[in-house]
Amino acid sequence: MKRTLGVCYYPEHWPEEQWAEDAARMADLGLTWVRIGEFAWKRMEPVEGQYDWGWLDRAIETLGAAGLQVVLGTPTATPPAWVVAKHPDMLPVDVEGRVRGYGSRRHYCFSHQGYLEECRRIVTQMAKRYGRNPAVAAWQTDNEYSCHDTVLSYSDAARAGFRDWLRGQFPGAGNDGDIDALNAAWGNVFWSMDYDDFDQIGLPNLTVTEVNPAHAHAFRRFSSDQVVAFNRAQVDIIRAHSEAPIAHNYMGRVTDFDHFAVGADLDIASWDSYPLGFLEDRSGASEDHIRAYARQGDPDFQAFHHDLYRAVGRGRWWVMEQQPGPVNWAPYNPSPLPGMVRLWTWEAFAHGAEAVCYFRWRQAPFAQEQMHAGLLRPDSAEAEAFGEAAEVMAELAEAPEVSVSQAPVALMFDYDADAAWAVQPHGAGLSYFGLVFDWYRACRKLGLSVDILPASARDFEGYQLVLVPGMMHMPDDLKTALHGAAGQVIVGPRSAARDAHFCIPTPLPPAWPGSDLAVSRVQSIRPDMPVSLEGGGHVVGYLEQIEGGGDVLLHSADGAPVAVRCGPRVTYMAGWGDDSAHMRLIEALVPDLEVAHMPEGVRRRAAGDVMFWFNYTTQDIEIEGETLPSSGVLRHPL
Ligand code: GAL
Helix, strand or coil, X not given: CECEEEEECCHHXXXXXXXXXXXXXXXXXXXXXXXXXXXXXXXXXXXXXXXXXXXXXXXXHHHHHCCCEEEEECXXXXXXXXXXXHCHHHCCECXXXXXXXXXXXXXXXXXXXXXXXXXXXXXXXXXXXXXXXXXXXXXXXXXXXXXXXXXXXXXXXXXXXXXXXXXHXXXXXXXXECHHHHXXXXXXXXXXXXXXXXXHCCCCCCCCCCCCHHHHHHHHHHHHHHHHXXXXXXXXXXXXXXXXXXXXXXXXXXXXXXHHHHHCCCXXXXXXXXXXHHHHHHCCXXXXXXHHXXXXXXXXXXXXXHHHHHHHCCCCEEEEEECCCCCCCCCCCCCCCCCHHHHHHHHHHHCCCCEEEECCCECCCCCCXXXXXXXXXXXXXXXXXXXXXXXXXXXXXXXXXXXXXXXXXXXXXXHHXXXXXXXXXXXXXXXXXXXXXXXXXXXXXXXXXXXXXXXXXXXXXXXXXXXECCCCCCCHHHHHHHHCCCCEEEECCCCCCCCCCCXXXXXXXXXXXXXXXXXXXXXXXXXXXXXXXXXXXXXXXXXXXXXXCCCEEEEECCCCEXXXXXXXXXXXXXXXXXXXXXXXXHHHHCCCCCCCCCCCCEEEEEXXXXXXXXXXXXXXXXXXXXXXXXXXXXXXXX
């Protein structure tokens, strides 16, 4: 498939006289896509019920006339002041019970039915007006669900919605749920927490000490379902008026809702990739690592999300926003090294992105993002990234095709497990995302390409290795499917550790088919007290004591089993390993994998009959007889 470039543009930020020249420059650069509209509600509907579409008609017309294809965003991430004045209780409430005020963006609670109606109205108007416009080639719903921690809201609307949702989870006679079933499933006999009625159930915040983890986890599941419903309301309206594909732009390391569930209603998954900002503000990496990659980004973070969103989009995915230079929002905001914008773009293509769109066309001299670079400076001169985008364009003109092939390794990602770990990390800093990402990095350090699979996957054909770490609730049919997989499977730690309502099942986990393996005790470990493994590597953070099972593949220096067989091709890993423990286990279990130990900061990805190599370091490196330049890319025939 041919890969394309695009840009995010805000016509409402610039005088109308400038649009035609902007459009001509975009077309000249070779861009295909322009995303517009996603924050412009106040310009579309200045006063309730009074629409002003003239400017947007002309903007779309101008861009279309230049040969560009518009991605039209619905503006529901930025309800104007008049919407909030009409529905003051639509504002989200934080975990401390404070109302989050108007004056920036994403100031809405997903559960507020009045706000949902306002969204339906504006989206209906847009879809009717632009649904058949030939220049509108795709849609984006809202903008970055969950950005600024906006999925969990502790509002009155959320409380009412949560009670109804729970009634649906524990159905009883008539419209009322079965409260006894909820009490039993959650173990509410503990601390006399049994409820008499669903209307007694509160939100899991502001309690004296921790709430029942079953309660907290249920609230996260409910909140995720609210995002799915909110998105679906828009999708249903757009589809009634338009045949153009619909996307949403997801984020990096945001796990507060089930992206696979939202993605099931959409045609394209996309995400917003800010490698330097993410390294600084959410990678969880050591200071040394952040210093080493401050101007390049983490060598695996982007790739992980590319693979994740390829799965969420069922093969169709984009980068909707690509960092072009320094951003404004991280603790430190360095400039990317020369070459990195090109490298990030090619890395996305190598992982199968259909399009990469830069954020944004021109740096805005006003408001919150005035310190955020664009392809152009505020004075319209070219910024550094413009040249790199032009370089990619020239390369695409020569060789636009990139194929996607099945990877040898599959790694499952389960948003529900992430929520479970967030509710009960058991040790400071432990997270499901962190565990899965560590496995991903170990694979990449071995030069392996990885496919990410949703928790609903049951077909593992073609994979030499399937990794399912940390999936706290594992349905029986998944165990059966994994047990029958033709490749090697690694599960654990904490896989199958809880039932569907957050209780420890008996027989004790993992209760693997045909195995007597049992986790008899668990401990979390201080970061400065790693447990050494015999033969190299460590367990860090989390370690289980296990009984039973078959052959021991890894054991601790003091002789305790850490990785054991629990099926002919299934291995249980009873701890959170470091890179070298994970790499050792992979190499020992699957000797047929074509591994190659990557030089520090170098990664590769197979795409059809070529291998892409990426150099995140500041030194040139020799690869297969060729020079892989610092901050550079190499495309090598396989
Ligand atoms: C994204 C967001 C954009 C812009 C950008 C700045 O999270 O979708 O609207 O704020 O960050 O880096």
